[in-house]
Amino acid sequence: MTRAISLRDVTKTFPRNVVAVHRLNLDIAPGEFVVLLGPSGCGKSTVLRMIAGLEDITSGRLLLDGEYANHLPPGQRQLAMVFQDYALYPNMTSRQNIGFPLRIEAPRLDDGPRVNEAARLLGIEDLMDRYPAQLSGGERQRVAMGRAIVRRPTAFLLDEPLSNLDAKLRNRLRAEIATLTRHLGVTTVYVTHDQSEAMSLGDRVAVMRDGVLQQTGTARDVYRLPDNVFVAAFVGTPRINLLRATVYAPLDGRMSIDFGTQRIMLPQPLSDDHQLLRVQMGRPITVGVRSEAVRIAAPGEMRPSEALLNGVVQHVEYQGHESLVHVSTGARHAEVDGLEAPRPPVARGHGRRPRKHRVWRMPGRGGRSAP
Numbered sequence: 001m002t003r004a005i006s007l008r009d010v011t012k013t014f015p016r017n018v019v020a021v022h023r024l025n026l027d028i029a030p031g032e033f034v035v036l037l038g039p040s041g042c043g044k045s046t047v048l049r050m051i052a053g054l055e056d057i058t059s060g061r062l063l064l065d066g067e068y069a070n071h072l073p074p075g076q077r078q079l080a081m082v083f084q085d086y087a088l089y090p091n092m093t094s095r096q097n098i099g100f101p102l103r104i105e106a107p108r109l110d111d112g113p114r115v116n117e118a119a120r121l122l123g124i125e126d127l128m129d130r131y132p133a134q135l136s137g138g139e140r141q142r143v144a145m146g147r148a149i150v151r152r153p154t155a156f157l158l159d160e161p162l163s164n165l166d167a168k169l170r171n172r173l174r175a176e177i178a179t180l181t182r183h184l185g186v187t188t189v190y191v192t193h194d195q196s197e198a199m200s201l202g203d204r205v206a207v208m209r210d211g212v213l214q215q216t217g218t219a220r221d222v223y224r225l226p227d228n229v230f231v232a233a234f235v236g237t238p239r240i241n242l243l244r245a246t247v248y249a250p251l252d253g254r255m256s257i258d259f260g261t262q263r264i265m266l267p268q269p270l271s272d273d274h275q276l277l278r279v280q281m282g283r284p285i286t287v288g289v290r291s292e293a294v295r296i297a298a299p300g301e302m303r304p305s306e307a308l309l310n311g312v313v314q315h316v317e318y319q320g321h322e323s324l325v326h327v328s329t330g331a332r333h334a335e336v337d338g339l340e341a342p343r344p345p346v347a348r349g350h351g352r353r354p355r356k357h358r359v360w361r362m363p364g365r366g367g368r369s370a371p
């Protein structure tokens with residue numbers, strides 16, 4: 001059995017009026033894998049803890065399979081939570097750690113078959129007689145997962161379960177978690193501040209900021225059609241280029257975007273997206289440009305469908321399969337307040353003021369990038 005989880009207008013206020021979560025609405029379908037993504041302190045863990053019953057809900061409703069569950073004790077929710085520190089008992093072997101929840105529920109139960117089944121699913125049969133101190137971080141993480149699945153929960157709640165691991169292991173384990181939870185068909189809510197983890201894992205990503213849900217959608221939706229500048233800037237590496245500009249309609253009727261020192265003419269007829277710009281005429285706007293939407297061309301090489309911004313290449317970062325090219329265009333960069341997304345490496349560490357630079361991505365081996 002797997003659970004539908006719904007949060008209706010859920011708010012959590014801590015003492016001293018700290019509003020950790022503000023009027024959150026989120027429906028998670030049975031078997032769905034949803035990632036809560038956002039910078040540190042945005043309220044992700046609090047959401048998870050309210051679903052688990054570890055934190056009271058100040059106002060609003062939690063529904064489990066459509067039933068009002070605000071006051072259901074954690075033990076009756078049939079949910080399994082895995083934390084980033086795993087919380088294994090140091091004096092118990094893997095076998096005892098995994099079997100522990102079953103022994104609490106039914107002390108006389110022979111937990112052997114269920115523990116063995118969990119060990120087999122996680123590929124840790126050889127580690128069952130070891131103590132946590134004798135396990136690597138990744139192995140401990142698997143034992144913690146074993147302890148979560150042994151009770152056959154109706155949903156998994158995972159709070160940054162991979163954050164203590166090195167990058168390589170993290171990548172491997174996140175693929176394993178995705179495979180495992182899909183194999184078990186169990187609803188999963190996964191909390192992370194790591195946007196690349198979120199993008200690679202979830203059926204759906206819910207982006208939060210300061211306790212407020214900004215957008216939910218597939219990874220593709222939030223990347224390609226962000227609802228606001230915060231989501232655009234938080235999701236994607238290298239970070240999207242955000243430029244301040246103004247929309248104008250010059251005398252010949254074609255619209256243009258003015259970046260201060262440079263202006264680009266918009267193609268005609270205008271696309272649906274560009275039509276939206278009409279209402280912004282004369283007002284300051286922020287233009288977001290993903291690096292892959294840009295190519296670097298020598299003077300005179302421009303194609304008719306393209307718009308041209310002149311710039312000077314400041315720095316090229318070779319990254320194997322592609323290179324990041326930092327270009328100074330003179331246009332003003334727009335910053336997003338309160339953004340704690342992992343920034344692209346280009347934004348720091350090479351001694352120049354990063355706000356002047358745009359990042360364009362080029363395929364490896366020195367070729368020109370696709371538009």
Ligand code: ATP
Pocket residue numbers: 014015018019020038039040041042043044045046047193
């Ligand atoms: P992180 O990624 O750093 O774990 P988060 O997005 O999970 O952050 P939460 O732990 O949910 O954020 O915290 C949200 C807000 O609520 C923060 O401002 C935090 O300081 C506050 N907060 C969390 N727990 C408590 C508490 N027990 N008492 C008071 N304030 C709290």
